[in-house]
Amino acid sequence: MSAIRQQAKEKRKATLIAALVNLVLAIGKTTCGIFAHSEALVADGIHSLSDLLTDIITVIAIKIAAKEADSDHPYGHARFETLATVTLGMILMTAGAGILVSAVDRLQHPEFLIVPGLLAVVMTVLSIVANEWLYHYTTSIAKRTRSQLMKANAWHHRSDSISSIIVLAGLIAAIAGFGYADAIAASIVAVMVAKIGYELIVSSILELVDTALPKKLVDELRNVILDTDGVAGLHRLRTRRMGPTALADVHIMVSPRITVSEGHLIADNVRNRLRDEVEELSEVLVHVDPEDDDVVELSGHCQSLPQRSTIIDLIDNQIRQLVWPEQIKDINLHYLQGHVEVELILSRSEMLKDQQQQRQAEDKLCSAIKQIKYVSKTNIYYQ
Structure with a gap:
């Protein structure tokens, strides 16, 4: 059986x-309230009846x-609990208004005030x-x-207990002569019931509109x-709540020079640690960035740059006269700060014995590639 x-x-x-x-309780309090002439106990019985409906x-x-x-519901059905809590709150507010x-x-109309009997007590x-x-x-x-729904139900029971204590105090006072x-x-109980309903509606609406988790919990995630x-x-x-659990998504920055697989592993580690160490968190979406998107958007975003196939064609056009295709083992592209950094990986067997000629050949390659307007830097390596 799943958790x-x-x-x-x-x-x-x-x-x-x-x-x-x-x-x-609803049957007992309402019946006793009628026979014992206690408006407060009848109100308390209606309170219990509303709790029965919410149950x-x-x-x-x-x-x-x-x-x-x-x-149809890829994130699950937990929000149905939230909708039920809103309905529950509306029932409580309606019941409270009626009692009041x-x-x-x-x-x-003091002529209708009757001293309740001991049965009500x-x-x-x-x-x-x-x-x-x-x-x-x-x-x-x-x-x-x-x-949260069960927590709300628990507090309904506590509110019932408190309202019954108020009713008990009112009964004793009425029997003692304070009509x-x-x-x-009964009025106090009504206000309590309505207040609880209002608070449940507000908290549930905050969840439905994806209000962030409390700052203390967000700081813990950070x-x-x-x-x-x-x-x-x-x-x-970004964080939000869904029923009894919480969800989060985040952009993490890693070194722009690491491999895709290493970046993926780091993201998995972040996700697993968050789920293990933060009990409420059920799901985390981690996006890996080589730089801060918010900062880059101010200086120039890489999304406007050509894709790899276009850049490779441009590089090929620039260096075809300088190096044979079989000499090129790989080309790595780094999209950073609105430009492209090129890593040209050449075969080690093609290295020249004369270091000065080697540097001149490399300078020609770098100068040719730099003619491409999108390229900011070129590095040459050998394997």
Whole structure:
């Protein structure tokens, strides 16, 4: 079983347990609130009912988000968790607004204020205990799976616990003779529920618009990259979150004289180190540069230069009278700072015994190649 599916199984189990508890609490608190004449307990029951709805949404989202990447979703389905969190937040805000309207109406009509019974107190205490247990259980799952959705669910359970404590205080005060206390407690709970919904919506929207990871985490990524052997610098480090994981892409600078294979190895080392040392990171795209793109764009970019085949034809036209084709073993081109540097690799057997004649022959080759307007420098080597 893949890690994604195993995590999805854990999250689904935790959510189903929470759904069962919330179902019992929603029925119990709403029923007891009606019979015990407690507006605050009824509001708390509606809060639990909204949590039950979010648990259902969470189960569906986890099932979809656990699917492997496919041709339509090459980066996976983790964003479905984020969409579910937005929906969850909207439900909570709506529920909070409804509770608040009802509580304010009760405060404006004191004739409807009724002293709640002890049954409401007992039910509220049971709710506090149940929600605290759910909070700790769901938090442990959220940490293991690095799921923002499960973390949000855990805080829903904690908010339920806190709201029940407020309800309990309001009930005790109302029974003691402060008639407004129950309605005031309901208003406080309503505001709490709406606030949690608002925060969930904002955090999820920030993820959907690809907001960067926190600066502390980005700095950690930067330090790991710069500490990797062969990396001379970095630029264009970009990060974003996708569900429970984070993604990053970066341009690293390496020596412009190394081989393609060595540059590829350095990029692989950067990617592997980041994934091993930064727990949240699931995927990294590393682009290898011989120089800083941002600086080069100001002085001249190599993208406007001709491709290799064109440069080779130009070189051939310039030196065909000076050297036989079979004498040329290889030609390396370095595209740097808006120009081309040429490395001409000649056969060692063609070296002249007279060093002065050798230098003159090399100077003629370099002068001929330098006539090409794109070329800034030519080096000659022998093998």
